[in-house]
Structure formats: C-alpha cells, structure tokens
Amino acid sequence: MHCPPPPSIAHGKNIGEDLTYGSSVIYICDAGYSLEGEYLVTCILEGSNSVNWTKLPKCKGCPAPQVIANGERDSESLEDFPYGSSVTYRCDPDYFLTGAATIHCLSSGTWDQSVPHCKSRQHSTSIPLSEIQCQQPTKIQNGDHSHQELSVFTSGMSVNYTCEPGYSLRGEATIYCTPSGKWSAPAPHCKMIQCPSPPNVQHGNYSAPESIQYTNGKSVNFSCQPGYVLIGEATLNCTASGVWSLPVPHCEAVGCILPQISGGKKENSEIVIQIGANVTLECEDGYVLKGSSRVQCQPDFTWDPPVPVCNQGEQQKGWVYVDDEFAFR
Template identity: 35%
Template structure:
C-alpha cells in the first residue's frame, strides 16, 4: 500500500478521488493550461510501498521566435522561456504603439501581443473635445507621435481620468479620454434652533446658495447664507442662532443686585424691595429666549402697611381672619 501520490506544481493527478493505493496501481499526471509535462506522465505503486521515481513536472510553455515586420529584435533566440523579456526596435518611419519590449507569458503568448506589428508613424488629428472642458492644444495645427495635450475643466466641474493624452504612432490619441463632471456639495449642515432653505432640494451644484433662518426667540449671528464652492464644500463659517436676551428691567420701589444693561437668555436676576413693599412671588426672575422675563409679574410690587399704621387691634383682627381662611 502506498501513501497518497505527491502533488506537483501547476499539475494534477488522476488519484484525487481514491482513498487506497495498493501495489501496482498507476496514477497519471496532467498540467494546467499554459504548461506542458516534462518526463514520465505517470507513476506506479511499487512492492516496497513507495511510488516510482522520478516525478513528472509541469513546465511553462515558452514562446516561439517572433515575426517582426519593419523592425528588428535584439539578441534574437529560437525560443523564449516564460518570463523572458524581448527587446526590439523599429525601422525609420515606424514605431511601436506602446512599449519597445514584450514578455513571454506561460502558454506561449507575448505581452503586449501587438509588438510584432510596428506601424508607420502617422500624425494625430486634433485632440477630441470634451463637454464643459478645454485642452492645451488649441491653436496648433499638427500633432505628431509623442506630443501631448493637457485637459482642464470649466469652473464648477472637475476632471475624471488622466488629464494628459498622448499622440500615438498609429495617429490615435491615447485612451480613454478624460471627462468633466459637475462639482456638487453634500447636504447643507443643520444648525441648532434654525432651518435652511435647501430642505426640499436633492442636488447642490457649485454656486448654489442656501439661506438660514432662526426659530422664534432666536436671532442669527454671522452670515445668514452659505454657498457651494468650486471645491465641493460649503463656505465657512456657518451662521448660528443665539437666543434673544432681555433688556435692563425697570424696577419701582425696589433694587436689582448687580444690575446689567442686557441679560442673556438663561441668566437670573436677583432683586429686593424697598421698606413697606414686597414681591408677588419670588425675588428672582430668569431671562427667557425671546427677551421675556419669567415670572413676568416679578416687578409688580405690592404695598405692605406697617403695624403702627394699622393699629394693634386692626392687626390682630387681620391675623385672625388669615388664620381662619387657612
């Protein structure tokens, strides 16, 4: 009994589906596309429980001697092994489309395959026009092999592809040609307590402007609009919506501690009353967005007559009435 047959590079054997390999069994080897077997193509299991030797091997199929028209090959060989590189040149008036060398690939093909056919050098026509763009060849009458032109796009557009194209020996321009696509911006950013005019739009091309507005009780700070720039980004900085503050309060029969000319939304004001007066509820008020105070009636002070003015009897009577009410 022999172990499983050994694998070989770039090849397969016929025993892949078998589990046992008794004495006398033979397996055959084959090679992948582009490779050819070298040596015996089969091995057998011997009485000693070992496979016969040597193993076959798969060797890359080489390339045949090239047929070169209108040119010559340097260091010409009768055959070329896979991986070998061939260098060639063209006769006067002819040129290769791309490279002046080719490499032998497994399977006996050359890369690039068109090197065998040097072509007569032809001038190129005027470079192709592209929508929303231009090229540097305007004003020139002739374009010969090796000359290049540079493409650019109109404002509001950006270039996709190579910006340089070359005149090839065949009289064609290198491909593919570039193209110009419109610059667009992403959706405008939202701001706290505000809205923008682009909510219903799907596209925002270069040059478009959106305007911001603020919710009730808030006022815009900074520019109220932004524009989509040539770089596909929104102009900066963004506006912001700031809560409208409160004006300095008018206080009668009392005083405000640390009085300010204006108060921002959220700031708290503390006050006290003159002798004989009191606040309705609290002795503080908070500035609300929109410029209103809370509580709104904090500044309405009520008269509070003293005990001497009422007389002791009247004071006791009022106290009893208040106790009975509660």
C-alpha cells in the first residue's frame, strides 16, 4: 500500500521519496522559520484499507506587529515575518515616537521590544514654540548625532543618533525637543555588537572563530555525527542586532540507536542502525537470553521485537553483531 505524495507546507519542504506503508519523510523549514510539530511524518494505516500521512508540522515566524495610531510601520501589507526580520515605525507630522523605532523578530516567534506609540507635539503654554529651547543634545561614545553645527534647538526640532560600525544603538534613534523644553527621551548609547555563544548540539558540533567574542559578521558552522541528519541551516551569522541570523539547528537520528549492552562492545554504543537492518544479541556464559535474539530497526526508530535481556539477577550482558553495511560509523 502506498500513501499519496507528502503534502507541501508553507515556508518549508519535505525530504524522502518512499511512499510505502510504514515509511517516513522529514520536514524542514526555510531559513528564518522554526518548526512547530513533529518533523518526522509517517505513512500509517487509516481505516481498514487505506493509508495516509500523520499530522503535518508548520513553519512559524513572528505574527504581524500591530499598527499604531497617528503613525505607520513599513511592510504593513505583510502578515508573516521570519526570524531576523525587522519592522520600523514612523509618526505622522506633529507627532513624535516614544519607544524603539525598530523591532526585531526573535527565534522564539516573538518581537524583541514592545510596539512604540506616537505622542502629540501640541502644548498648552502660550509661549511661542520658536522661543522654547532644549539643552544641547548629549554626545555619546562610539556614536554621533545630527545637526552638530547647531547651537540652538527649539521646540519641534529633532536629532538623529547613529553608531560607529561594529556597534548597535540602544534606545531611541530620534529624539525631539518638546514644548516643555526637554528632550522627548534620554540620549541612546552604542553597544558593541556581540551574539551569545551558540549552544551545544546533541550528537553534533560546531566550528567557531578563535575569538571568544561573537561579534557582528562572525559565523559558526554546525555538523552532525555519522548516522544523524542536520535539521535546520548549517551556518549561522552574528547579525548587527546581536542575535544569530537563524535558529540553532539540531541533529536527528536517521535510524535506531544500538542498544546499550552491559559487558558488550562499548565502542558500538553510539552506532546508528539503518531502518530495516537486523542485529543479533548473544549472552555471556552464565546468562540466559530472554526474548528474541534477532531484532529489526523499525521506521519509527524502535526495535521489533523488543530488545531481549540476558538474565542473571537484573543484569543484561552480551554482544551485539551488526553487519558493517548497515551501521553508520
């Protein structure tokens, strides 16, 4: 019996060509999207004489951030935002922005900061706006601000802050001189761009630069041990916002893990056995085999029949014989 071709999913793809009953395909997401659900989809019996695939996963980004009153954001027509994307807000004339102008989509499927809002520049004082002045804008380390040539800043005027290469702005990039004679927000500061150390990947590893600091532009490359497949992108880059360009990948087995046999060949304990392959268990002298001595790796990565035991009390000792052609080393 055969399943129909595995369905497509938005922002992802599937790997595998076997459509027979009991076979499985792997789903992975496009760069910038994280998998929600089981990555392994199996052809199973559905009813008495038909087969179909198990539940499909989804590839998830960040939800569309809200629109603000008296302002707008870019990409308002979009509804789907992948990890690493950003949205920038602007206010209408006679309004100024409070909060971060740009927010970034995190690998958790959430935005890194709250949505800003727009405040009116109107005031109740009878003093003309042109006579209300703010103090000189604060100078910042590793950065600069616009209108350095001016000595007077009156109500309604604004300055824009920028950082030197290798630094990112923390705080509001644009501040306004308000009718109260104060700036709309404190001056921001520039922070050296640095990503956190990437986590260890079970059954895998990554190559890293010699420097222990992961600064903007540095990259790491992930790989898996033999018998495992990398789910996700192999190369991650440290971005200007201080986050990795993509979610950290993980390694999944493409077969069954060889059973841990106490007193057996320890060097075989990490071998991964291909689906459909058989292994044979024999007990040491003084131990009695309970169960079938020959077991087969199943499509769901379990053994059938169950792995036997060598009884002497509660111990299990023996050897496992595996044909080299079936083992990933």
